[in-house]
Amino acid sequence: MKGLTRRLLVRLGTGLVMVWVVATFTFFLVHALPGNPGDAQYEQYLTQGMAPETARAKVAVIYGFTSHEPLLQQYTSYMWQLLQGNLGVSISYTGEPVVQVIRAALPWTLFPVLTGLVVSFLVGVTAGVVAAVRRSSRWGGLLSLSGSLVAGVPSFVLALLLAFLFHTLWQILPFGDTSDVTLEPGFNGPYIASVISHAVLPVATYALLSYGGWLLAMKSSVVSVLGDDFILASELRGITPLTRMRYIARNAILPLFTVLALSLGFMFGGSVLIEDIFDYPGLGNLLLKSIGARDYPLMGGAFLLITVAIVLANILAELLYSVIDPRVRR
Amino acid sequence: MTDTVQLTAERAEAAAEVSVRDLTVLYRTDQGELPAVAHADIDLPTGTITGLVGESGSGKSTLALSLMNAIPAPGRISSGSIQVNGVGDVTRLEGRALRRVRGRALGYVFQASQNSLNPLKTVGKQLLDLGRAHDVQDMRGLVRRARELADEMGMDGARVLDSYQHELSGGMRQRVGIVLALVLNARVLILDEPTTALDMLSQAAVLEIVRKVHRQEGLTTLVVTHDMGVVSEIADRLAVMYGGRIVEDGPATEVLQRPAHPYTRALIGATARITGDTDTARALPGRPPDLTTVPRTGCVFRERCPLAMDVCAETEPQLLTWAPDRRRACHADPATTAATGEGA
Amino acid sequence: MTAPTLGAATAAVPPRRRSTSWTAARRVVLRKPGRVIGLGILVFFALMAILGPYLYPGQLAVDPESIYAPPSGAHWLGTDFAGSDVLQEIVVGARYVLLTASLSALFTAVVGTGVGLVAGYHRGLADSVLMRATDFILTIPAFPLLIVLSTVWSFANPLEMSLVLGLTGWGGVARAVRSQTLSLRERGFLEAARGLGLPTRHIIVKELLPNIAPYVAMQLLLSVIGFIGAEVGLFFLGVVPFSSSNWGVMLNQAVFAGGAMNSPEALGYLLAPLVCILLLTLGVVLFLDAVDELFNPRLRERS
Numbered sequence: 019m020k021g022l023t024r025r026l027l028v029r030l031g032t033g034l035v036m037v038w039v040v041a042t043f044t045f046f047l048v049h050a051l052p053g054n055p056g057d058a059q060y061e062q063y064l065t066q067g068m069a070p071e072t073a074r075a076k077v078a079v080i081y082g083f084t085s086h087e088p089l090l091q092q093y094t095s096y097m098w099q100l101l102q103g104n105l106g107v108s109i110s111y112t113g114e115p116v117v118q119v120i121r122a123a124l125p126w127t128l129f130p131v132l133t134g135l136v137v138s139f140l141v142g143v144t145a146g147v148v149a150a151v152r153r154s155s156r157w158g159g160l161l162s163l164s165g166s167l168v169a170g171v172p173s174f175v176l177a178l179l180l181a182f183l184f185h186t187l188w189q190i191l192p193f194g195d196t197s198d199v200t201l202e203p204g205f206n207g208p209y210i211a212s213v214i215s216h217a218v219l220p221v222a223t224y225a226l227l228s229y230g231g232w233l234l235a236m237k238s239s240v241v242s243v244l245g246d247d248f249i250l251a252s253e254l255r256g257i258t259p260l261t262r263m264r265y266i267a268r269n270a271i272l273p274l275f276t277v278l279a280l281s282l283g284f285m286f287g288g289s290v291l292i293e294d295i296f297d298y299p300g301l302g303n304l305l306l307k308s309i310g311a312r313d314y315p316l317m318g319g320a321f322l323l324i325t326v327a328i329v330l331a332n333i334l335a336e337l338l339y340s341v342i343d344p345r346v347r348r
Numbered sequence: 349m350t351d352t353v354q355l356t357a358e359r360a361e362a363a364a365e366v367s368v369r370d371l372t373v374l375y376r377t378d379q380g381e382l383p384a385v386a387h388a389d390i391d392l393p394t395g396t397i398t399g400l401v402g403e404s405g406s407g408k409s410t411l412a413l414s415l416m417n418a419i420p421a422p423g424r425i426s427s428g429s430i431q432v433n434g435v436g437d438v439t440r441l442e443g444r445a446l447r448r449v450r451g452r453a454l455g456y457v458f459q460a461s462q463n464s465l466n467p468l469k470t471v472g473k474q475l476l477d478l479g480r481a482h483d484v485q486d487m488r489g490l491v492r493r494a495r496e497l498a499d500e501m502g503m504d505g506a507r508v509l510d511s512y513q514h515e516l517s518g519g520m521r522q523r524v525g526i527v528l529a530l531v532l533n534a535r536v537l538i539l540d541e542p543t544t545a546l547d548m549l550s551q552a553a554v555l556e557i558v559r560k561v562h563r564q565e566g567l568t569t570l571v572v573t574h575d576m577g578v579v580s581e582i583a584d585r586l587a588v589m590y591g592g593r594i595v596e597d598g599p600a601t602e603v604l605q606r607p608a609h610p611y612t613r614a615l616i617g618a619t620a621r622i623t624g625d626t627d628t629a630r631a632l633p634g635r636p637p638d639l640t641t642v643p644r645t646g647c648v649f650r651e652r653c654p655l656a657m658d659v660c661a662e663t664e665p666q667l668l669t670w671a672p673d674r675r676r677a678c679h680a681d682p683a684t685t686a687a688t689g690e691g692a
Numbered sequence: 693m694t695a696p697t698l699g700a701a702t703a704a705v706p707p708r709r710r711s712t713s714w715t716a717a718r719r720v721v722l723r724k725p726g727r728v729i730g731l732g733i734l735v736f737f738a739l740m741a742i743l744g745p746y747l748y749p750g751q752l753a754v755d756p757e758s759i760y761a762p763p764s765g766a767h768w769l770g771t772d773f774a775g776s777d778v779l780q781e782i783v784v785g786a787r788y789v790l791l792t793a794s795l796s797a798l799f800t801a802v803v804g805t806g807v808g809l810v811a812g813y814h815r816g817l818a819d820s821v822l823m824r825a826t827d828f829i830l831t832i833p834a835f836p837l838l839i840v841l842s843t844v845w846s847f848a849n850p851l852e853m854s855l856v857l858g859l860t861g862w863g864g865v866a867r868a869v870r871s872q873t874l875s876l877r878e879r880g881f882l883e884a885a886r887g888l889g890l891p892t893r894h895i896i897v898k899e900l901l902p903n904i905a906p907y908v909a910m911q912l913l914l915s916v917i918g919f920i921g922a923e924v925g926l927f928f929l930g931v932v933p934f935s936s937s938n939w940g941v942m943l944n945q946a947v948f949a950g951g952a953m954n955s956p957e958a959l960g961y962l963l964a965p966l967v968c969i970l971l972l973t974l975g976v977v978l979f980l981d982a983v984d985e986l987f988n989p990r991l992r993e994r995s
Contacts, residue, residue, distance in 0.1 A: 036828060050844050163726075163977065170914070170973040172921025174928055175966050178947070182962065251464035252474075254416050255528060256451035258481045265466050272468075279831075287833040291925050295947070305836055309843055309931060321840050324833050332831060344468060344512045 022340045029336050033329035040325045044318035045096050048081065049089075055314050056081045059109075080107045080315055105322070106315035110308065116319040119304065124323070126196055127293070127300030130217055131285045134224025138281070142229040143274070146236025153241065162237060169230025173288035177223045177295040184219060193219050194297040220296050227288055228281035235277045239270040268342065275339040282331035286324050301327075364391035364433075365536055365568035366415065371428035371439075373410050373419055373592075375639055382639045384410040384423060386592045389667060392536070394433070397562055397569040399583030399600060401576060401615065403636035407592040412538050412572045416450055417441060432536065452482055455529025457522070459541040464525050465513040471524055472509035475531065482532055490531060497527045500564070501557045519550035523557060530565060537562070537569045543578055555582050576619040580604055588612045591637050591648030594667055598674040608676045611649050647679065655680045721982045730978025733971055741790035744783040770960030772945065778964050785938035786968075792850045792857070793919040797912045799858025800865050805908055807862065808869025809896060812877065823870070830863035835922060842931040853932075857919050865911045872904050906987030913980055917973050924969065939965035 048055060056077050063073035082099040083092035099106070105116035145161055152158030168176075184191040197203070197212040243249065243266050252262055289302030297303070301320055308316035340346040371388040374381040385407040392398050402408045414425055417438045430438040435453050438446075450456070458464040466474055472491070479490045495505030501523045508516070508524060516524060522542060529537060542558065543551040559582055562569050571583060579586055579600060586604065587597035588611065596609040607613040634652040642648050650660040659679050667677040676682070721727045770778050811822040837860060841847070847856045876882065881903075885895045926932045927940025930948070934941045946962040 032824065032827060036831065039828075040832070044840070047840065047844055166977040166980070167974060170917045170977055171970060172917070172925060172973075174925050174943075175921070175969050178943070178962070178966055179970075247458055247463050248466050250418070250420070251456075251458050251525075252466070252477075254418055254450050254456040255478055256447045256449070256481055257477055258447070261477050261481060265469075268468050269466070283831060283833060287835040290836055290839060291929065294929060302836070305839065306929060306931070309839060314843075317840060317843070321833075321836055324836050328831055328833055342468065344470075345514050 022346060025340065025346065026333065026336060029333050033333060036329055037322065037325055040322055041097065041100055041318075042093075044314075044321060045083075045093060048314045048318065051314070055312060056083070080109065082106045082315075105319035108308075108313055108316045110311035110313040110316065116315050119316060120301065120319055120323055123299055123301050123304045123320075126298060127286070127289050127302060130220040130298070130300070131224055131282070131289065133217070134221045134285065135228065135281060137221065138225040138228040139232055141225070142232025143236045143271075145229075146233040147240055147270075149233060149237040150240035150244065153237070161233070165230040165233035165237070167230070168226055169234060173223065173227050173284075174291040174295060176226050177219075177292050180219055180223055180226075181295060191218050192216055196299060216298075220292055220298050223292050223296075224285050224288070227292075228277075228284060231277050231281055231284070232274065235274050236270065239273045240266065243270045272339065272343055275335045275342075278338070279328075279332045279335040282335075283328045286327050286331075289324075363393055364431075365394040366392040366433070366570075367431045368411075368415070369429045369431070371411070371414060371430065372426045373407075373414055373423055374426045375423040377422070377639060379640055381426075382642075383592050384639060385414065388428070388594050390587055390594055390597065392568050392570055393585070394568050395566060396584040397559075397571060397582055398585040398587060399579035400570060400572045400587050400589060401574065401579055402589035403574060405636050405638045406589040408572050408574075408589045409540055410592075411589065412456075412540055412570060414439070415536075415538060415570070416454055416456055417446055418450070434535070448482065451478065451529070451534065452532045453534055453536065455526075455532075455534035455537045457525040457529050457537070457539045457542065459544050463513060463521070465521065467513050469512070470509065471511055471513075471516075475509065475528065478528060478531070484532070494527055494531045497530060497561075498523070500561070501526065502553075517550075518546055519554060522546065522550075522554055526557070526561065530561065530567075533565075535566075535568060537567045538572070539569065540572045541574070542571060543573065543575060551578075558582060576604075576615055588615065591642040592639075593648055593677060595649065595678070596674075596676040597667075598671075602674065608670065608674060608682045609649075609678050610653050610655050610680070614652075647677075717986055720986045723985075724981070726978045727982040730975045730980075730982070733975030734979055737786060737790060737968075737972055737975070740783055740786040742787075744786050748780045748784050772942070772961045778942075778960050781937055781942055782939070782964050782968060785942065785965075788850060788938040789920055789924060789940075792854045792923050793916045795850060795854030796857035796861065796919040796923075797916050799854055800862045800915055801908055801912055803858065804862035804865025804911070805869050805901075805904065807866040809873055809900065809904070811866070812870040812873025813882075813896065813900070819870075822866070826863045826866045826870075829860065830867070832860070834860040835925065838922065838926060839929065839931050842926065846933050848932050848934075853923055854919075857922055861915055861919065861922075864915065865908060868907050868911050869904055872907050873900060876900060876903055906983075910980060910983055910987065913976050913983065917976050920969060920972060924965070939968060 059080065060073050060077050063076060064070065068076075078095075082096040082104065087095070103117065105120070108114050108116050108119050111119050142165075145165070149158050149161040149165070153162070181193055185193050192198070192212075192215055195216065197209060197216050201209045201212050203209055246269070249262060249266060252265060257265075286301075289300055290306055291302070292298070293300045293303035294306055301324055305317060305320040305324070308314070308320060368388055368390045371385055372383055373385040375384050388407075388411055390398075390411075400408045400411065410419065410423070413419055415430055415432075415438065417425065417430075419425055425439050428439065432438055432449075432453060435441075435449055438449065438454075441449060465471065469477075475491065475494050476487060479487050484490050491509065494509065498505035498508050503520060503523060508520070508527075513521065526537070526539075537558075539558065542554055546554060555578065558569065558571070561567065571578065573579060583600040585597065586600040588595050588603070588609065590611045596603060596607065596612045598608075603612060604616065607616055637643075637648070637651075643651060645664070646662055647653070647656075647660040647665055650656040653660065655678075657679060663679070665677040665679050667675050669675050670682055721731055772778055772781065807822050807826065811819040811826075838856065841856065845852075845856070847853050881899055882895065885899050890899075924938070924940035924943065927934065927938060928943040928947070930944050934944075942961060942965045946965075
């Protein structure tokens with residue numbers, strides 16, 4: 019278990035460093051902005067007739083610091099707030115803490131991303147096995163080509179094409195928001211149906227986005243495992259075909275855990291574009307809107323959370339990997 | 349009764365654990381189907397160790413794999429038979445029947461550098477998979493037998509069964525391969541390059557173990573190797589392959605002392621370098637042929653042969669008995685092959 | 693003394709690059725029709741990027757009489773919100789898109805190869821530090837980072853854009869170069885060359901680079917599509933100021949101003965850039981197949 023703990027600790031360590039770097043980056047970014055937004059806010063409060071003390075306190079609540087203190091103190095105060103899980107107060111969602119705004123948006127990113135991940139995993143891995151076994155046939159070649167092509171196409175191109183085909187041209191699927199706004203949210207048939215139909219396009223885009231990665235990785239993995247000596251050796255020992263298939267499957271799945279982390283990163287990164295196109299109120303949309311609205315605390319928070327999600331995905335992938343591979347475990 | 353030659357041939361066949369007759373294995377390539385093994389005839393007499401020697405691409409591994417009827421995809425056994433004592437013609441088996449023969453009647457051990465174990469499972473778990481595949485009722489007995497075999501080979505049986513492949517050294521993997529090949533009491537053991545990729549000490553140890561197990565279990569063993577040293581160390585009989593043909597065979601000591609085919613002579617000559625006898629050592633000129641470069645007519649060795657004559661380009665020499673228990677496929681006079689090789 | 697040693701050193705390196713002559717390349721490309729198509733697509737867009745602005749010099753023609761006109765003889769791909777010819781916009785916009793992507797790829801190649809070579813060659817501390825950095829670059833959500841960066845830096849001009857893209861994208865190349873260097877090292881080239889007393893610079897430039905270049909080339913071809921996606925995406929989202937006419941601006945105008953998602957009016961305007969990106973991706977993917985075979989002799993069939 020020692021090796022595993024070490025590896026996980028390294029992952030966790032680099033993850034924490036990454037989160038710290040991103041947080042520091044956003045802090046200095048806000049400082050570097052033309053016309054420090056904190057100062058601007060402060061000035062605005064003053065012109066509204068607020069006492070300097072109150073104004074300063076309000077700015078501190080929003081940004082986690084005010085520019086009236088030395089830079090280092092501002093930074094530590096900001097970090098201290100961050101450690102307590104306080105990301106400041108959103109400006110565009112007047113007065114609402116950033117954490118709450120993000121908490122409302124997070125499910126609408128996680129739900130389609132994870133659904134898309136499961137769908138693409140099932141389809142991509144199956145297609146990858148077929149592409150590997152039939153690699154010398156025309157169909158196998160076309161399957162591989164579909165994988166490379168889809169893996170290469172930018173996310174928004176996929177999203178726009180899907181939206182165009184299924185919404186504009188054939189008018190099968192709705193898009194915009196998470197459900198029909200006229201419906202009462204809750205556990206009722208029409209609302210759930212509406213949520214599902216609104217999610218189809220984003221989920222399909224996420225799924226397509228990572229389908230190619232799964233396919234290509236699974237294909238090359240199966241091909242290399244099929245060529246492994248222990249498969250032939252087990253055949254020569256008279257091991258049953260079913261058991262051999264299990265040997266192949268378990269060995270071929272292993273390298274895919276690196277794809278898992280990559281895929282999730284890709285999807286979270288792509289959420290900005292995809293959610294913008296489908297007007298889906300998730301994290302990515304939040305990030306983009308916060309920039310449009312100059313809501314810098316919200317921007318920093320959304321960016322930080324996307325980073326955290328990716329770091330967690332990496333650690334998860336590492337954990338899963340080590341559960342399967344004894345060479346890492348011991 | 350008058351045909352005494354026929355009679356002795358039949359008697360010889362009866363004493364052979366494995367007899368290969370007219371075996372041809374074809375591989376599909378860009379240039380059509382080409383033979384990797386052509387018209388091979390060979391017996392593995394019961395209780396002997398036979399060494400099968402040749403350069404890479406000579407078809408020796410293909411021949412070994414066809415004993416298991418396990419020629420990989422673009423290849424196939426196109427003609428011939430492989431009779432195994434108590435099993436019948438292996439080339440006619442398929443599906444479940446073939447699967448049951450593999451591992452139970454015929455044990456196959458891979459090259460040591462190749463990883464013949466599933467890296468994600470312990471040896472013990474793979475042993476149980478093996479037992480299940482062959483409907484072994486007494487799993488305890490199977491484990492006990494495996495442990496005994498491992499102990500006999502100088503390993504800690506209990507520990508080995510609890511290990512993953514990456515926890516075993518090359519020599520140990522090789523021995524585990526032998527354990528798995530013999531645990532179901534196979535009568536025939538086939539070793540593909542058993543010493544390649546092992547250091548000198550492990551080589552000696554593995555050969556010692558093979559010899560010991562062979563004797564104790566009363567096996568019939570085929571050792572496929574490119575290393576003349578291995579053969580001289582361990583084999584009772586020796587067969588030499590070149591370009592998919594068996595070019596010479598006979599008792600190992602006799603073939604090594606008096607090779608009757610120029611290729612055998614060249615192989616032995618090339619090995620002499622290791623012993624330091626550089627005067628007589630001769631590297632073989634040219635490169636070993638592969639499927640596509642083997643001459644299609646005449647003798648396959650003629651392009652590298654110091655004795656090549658006109659007839660070699662026209663007629664392929666047959667593998668014929670030229671002295672008691674000695675066969676060779678060469679047009680040249682047996683006396684000349686001996687003389688020329690030495691002088692050159 | 694020196695002449696024969698040098699000869700021996702070069703002989704130790706597989707003559708992979710030297711045998712990759714034009715005839716071999718031509719044979720590999722011509723073997724499958726898909727590869728020819730791929731190369732054709734790439735050449736087509738390259739020509740478009742080079743010649744485009746000369747084909748349509750001056751400003752885009754604005755024609756208020758025909759806004760969002762459907763494809764016609766006069767306007768093959770229809771017109772946009774201002775009545776400008778979509779085909780003309782595509783052709784003129786190609787230069788920015790491709791120039792930026794190529795520059796990014798160049799930047800990526802330099803940084804990625806440098807980092808990968810140093811890490812793989814020196815190993816030890818340099819390796820672990822550089823690989824940590826590489827992991828960092830690989831895991832950081834690049835596109836969100838670009839968006840956040842756009843708040844302080846309006847990197848719309850090609851040089852700055854490609855610098856930013858290159859900065860976020862060199863991780864993959866560095867990884868590939870490092871593992872390639874390590875495998876060359878394992879095969880004993882480096883020891884052989886060093887044993888002959890060759891200077892480090894010579895080993896890296898003459899022995900390592902030629903063997904690594906193919907992998908870099910392949911990584912680059914792949915990353916070019918990624919860069920095109922990223923830059924066009926930034927313009928599409930509208931977070932980078934529109935300094936010039938390009939495909940991303942077109943998409944942005946079509947979707948957010950033209951309402952292309954709700955009415956088929958701006959159809960050509962929306963589809964033209966999309967199809968261009970799709971075609972480019974297809975071209976790269978098809979052509980990569982040939983590059984792969986050319987540089988991986990194991991895949992090359994006997995002929």
